Amino acid sequence: MATGPKLKFCPESNDLLYPKEDRERKVLIFHCRNCGYQEDADPSNYCVYRNEITHTSKEKTVILQDVRADPTLPRTRDVTCEACQHNEAVFFSASTEEGMTLFFNCTKCGNRWQDRI
Numbered sequence: 620m621a622t623g624p625k626l627k628f629c630p631e632s633n634d635l636l637y638p639k640e641d642r643e644r645k646v647l648i649f650h651c652r653n654c655g656y657q658e659d660a661d662p663s664n665y666c667v668y669r670n671e672i673t674h675t676s677k678e679k680t681v682i683l684q685d686v687r688a689d690p691t692l693p694r695t696r697d698v699t700c701e702a703c704q705h706n707e708a709v710f711f712s713a714s715t716e717e718g719m720t721l722f723f724n725c726t727k728c729g730n731r732w733q734d735r736i
């Protein structure tokens with residue numbers, strides 16, 4: 620048996636399935652970024668995921684959220700996303716253990732990164 624976290628693959632396209640939260644039903648699901656296939660996570664994975672969220676710092680919980688759709692947050696075109704080279708990102712600041720940090724969320728691919736202020 621393999622050890623460590625189990626990777627799940629899409630039965631339709633064989634791509635890696637990514638965990639995300641179904642906000643309406645408040646459950647964890649796995650989804651395929653390629654074809655859109657999704658399935659509910661099994662309860663044991665679900666528990667691990669919830670624990671992770673509970674035990675991480677408040678700031679990390681903030682980073683986990685996809686803030687691209689939040690109209691109250693400012694946008695900047697002075698950045699370049701490392702993942703897709705897009706030049707627009709939503710950004711917000713939060714205080715972390717290292718001090719004030721700017722968080723960026725690429726508006727195209729959702730990639731997140733951070734900068735110390």
Ligand SMILES: [Zn+2]
Binds near residue numbers: 634
């Ligand atoms: Zn797929």
Ligand SMILES: [Zn+2]
Binds near residue numbers: 700702704728730
């Ligand atoms: Zn991007």
